[in-house]
Amino acid sequence: MTLSGNQKRKMKSASRLFAVQALYQMEQTGQTVDKVRVEFLDFRFGEAFEEYDMLEGDTALFSKTLEDAVNYQAPIDQMTDRALVAKWPLGRIDSTLRGLFRAAGAELLQSGTPAKVVISEYVAVADAFFPGGKERQFVNAVLDHMAREAKPEDF
Secondary structure: OOOOHHHHHHHHHHHHHHHHHHHHHHHHHOOOHHHHHHHHHHHHOOOEEOOEEOOOOOHHHHHHHHHHHHHOHHHHHHHHHHHOOOOOOHHHOOHHHHHHHHHHHHHHHHOOOOHHHHHHHHHHHHHHHOOOOOHHHHHHHHHHHHHHHHOHHHO
């Protein structure tokens, strides 16, 4: 079966949402990246998330995002801290947002995905976790700052 461009985009979006969930789970439980990755690939992909059918997801993007978020966590966290207001270091923000910034940071630093696509995709992920909240603007502002640092050539 050949997938349309729209289906491929939905699969990538699903993978980004799952990557944030997986990073959150790792932080909360102390589980390893390998254990969480297997759990998500075996049991979570294709699961409905609230009213959204998240398809199967792009397993390669999911796995790479997780690996890169773990392997490059220190530089990603430092980049995120520079984007946050001094009174709100990364350790003080919601753990879901930490996972989101780590996943997005991994894509900004380690993928060829254009910065504006990364920002747009992760703002949509923030909407999924915090519908109607102020987090959308917060995530957009932080990711814009991170993207300008990681991929200045995109601006």
